[in-house]
Amino acid sequence: MAQAFLFDLNGTVIDDMHYHARAWYEILNNDLNAGLNWDQVKAQMYGKNEELLIRIFGNGHFTREQLDRLSVEKEKRYQQAYLPEMALIPGLQQFFEQAVLHQVPMAIGSAAIPFNIDFVLDNLHIRHFFQAVVSADDVAISKPHPETFLKAAQLLHASPENCVVFEDAPKGVEAALNAGMKAVVITTMHGKEEFAQYPNVLFYISDYTDPQLKQLLG
Template sequence: MMTTAFLFDLNGTMIDDMEYHVKAWTGILNEDLHAGLEDAYIRGQMYGKNEELFHRVFGPDRFTAEEIEHWSMEKEKRYQQAFRPHLRLIAGLQHFLDEAKQLGIALGIGTAAIPFNLDFVLDNLAIRSYFGALVTANDVAVSKPDPEVYLACARALQVPPERCLVFEDAPKGVEAALNAGMKAVVILSSLHGESEFVGYPNVVRMIHDYTEISPENLTCLL
C-alpha cells in the first residue's frame, strides 16, 4: 500500500458538537453583545477562526484584539461546560481509527479550533496518540477554505497531498480540501445537508457516521 494519510476536521466531524457551538455563540452574540442576529445567520457564520467571525459580524474595528480574545474564550468555556457530559466520538470512529492505525495509515487533524478545544477532545477521549499531525487555528494565517491547514498536515506527515483523504462536515472544509488537491469524505449533520456538497468534485463519499465505511476500502479511492 502506498503511503496514505487521513486528515480529520474536528468539530462536527469527529464529535457531534455543532449544536453546542451554536448555543454558545448565540449566547455571546445576542445575549452578551446584543447583536440581535437570527439563528440561521449565526449558523452560517460558524466557520474559520473566532476573530474572523467577529470581523464578519461586527466589522474589523468594533472590538479590540483583547476584547475578541476575551469573548472568544468565554464562548469556548461555555461550549465545553455544556458539551462535556455528551463528549464522545461519532459512532464507529474509534474502530475506524484502530483499523487505520493497523493498516499503517498516517492520521492528522486540521481544524479551525484553538488548542484549548482540541486538547479538550483529545485528552478527555484519550486519542491523542493516534495522530501524527495536529494543526489548529494558531498554526495558520488563513482559515478554510484556504488549503493551508490541510497542506500543513500533509507536510507534517510527509505524505503528498494527492495521497491524503480529508474528512469534513462543512462546505468550507471540503473546499479547503479541494484547494489542497485532496479528496474528501463528508460527514452529514443537522448543520449541513447533502445538497450543500453536491457541487464539489472531490467528494468521494457522504456518510452519517463511520460505521458506513472502512479505511481499507477508502484507500482504494485515492
Template sequence: MKYGAYLFDLNGTVIDDMHFHGRAWKKILSELGADLTYDEVVLQMYGKNAELLERVFGAGHFSDAEVEKISIDKEKAYQEAYRPEMKLIDGLGAFLEKAHQAGIKMAIGSAAIPFNIDFILDNLNIRKYFDVIVSADDVDKSKPHPQTFTKAADILGVEYSKCLVFEDAPKGIEAAANAGMDAVAITTLHPEEDFFRYSNIITFIANYSELELL
C-alpha cells in the same frame, strides 16, 4: 491503498458537537448586540473565532484583548454544555484503530484553538492516533484556504493527492479541494445539498459505522 494519510477536521467530524457551538455562539453574539437567528449564526461558523466576529461586527469592532476574552468565554460555555454529552461519532473509534493498524498516517486539521482541541483529544483519549495537529494558532489563513490541510500533509510527508480529508463543513470541503485533496463529507450539521458545488467528495456519511478504509 490510494490514500497514505487521513486528515480530520475536529468539531462535527470527530465529535458531533456543532449544535453546542451554535448555541454558545448564538448566546454570545446576542449579548454583544447581533440580531441573528440560529441558522444565520451557523452560516458564520467557520474559520477562526476572530474571523467570525469580524464577519458579524466588521473589522476593528473589538480590540485584540476583547476578541480573546470573547473567544475564551464562548469556548468555556461550549465546554460546560458539551462535556456531559462528549463521545466520538459512532464507529470512529474502530475506524481510527483500523487505520492505525494499517499504517495510515493521521492528522487533525482544525480551525479550533488548542484549548478546545486538547479538551476533545485528551478527554476521549484519542491523541495517540494523530501524528500531527494543526490548529487555528498554526496557520495564517483559515479554511477555505488550503493551508490547514497542506501544512498537515507537509509535516506528515505525504503528497496532497494522497491525502483524504474528513470534513463536516462546506468551507472545509472547499479547503480540501483547494489543496487538491479528495474528501469525505460528514452530514452532522449540513445536509448533502449544502455540498452540491464540490466535486472532490468521494462519499457522504452520517457516521463511521460502516465506512471501510479507503
C-alpha cells in the same frame, strides 16, 4: 488506499456543532446584541473565532484583547455544556484502530484553538492516534484557505493528492479542494445538497460504521 487521513475536529470527530452554535448564539445576541437568528449564526460558523466576529461586526470593532477574551469565553460556555455528552461519533474508534493497522498516518486539521482541541483529544484519550495537530494558532488564514490541510499533510510527509480529508462543513470541503485533496463528508450538521458544488467529495456518511469507508483502507 489513502496515504494519509486528515480530520477536522468539531462535527467530524465529535457531533458537537449544535453546542458551538448555541454558545455563539448566546454570545452574539445576548452579550453583543448582534440580532442574528439561528440560521444566520449557523451560516457564520467556520474559520477562526476572531474571523467570525470580524465578519459579523467588521474589522476594528473589537480590540485584540476583546477578540481573545470573547473567543475563550465562547469555548468555555461550549465546553461546560458539551462535556457531559462528549463521545466519539459511532464507529470512529474502530476506524482509527483500522487506520493504525493499515499504517495510515492521521492528523487533526481544525480551525479550533488549542484550548478546544486539547479538550477533545485528552478527554476522549485519542491523542495517540494522531501524528500531527494543526490548530487555528498554526495558520495565518483559516478554512476555506488550504493552509490548514496543506500544513497537516506536510507534517505527515504526505502528498496532497494522496490525502483524504474528513469534514462536516462546506467551507472545510472547499479548503480540501483548494489543497488538491479528496474529501469524505459526514452529515452531522449539513445536508448533502450543501456540498453539491464540490467535485472532490468521494462519498457521504452519517457515521463511521458506513461500509464505504472500507475502500479507503485497501
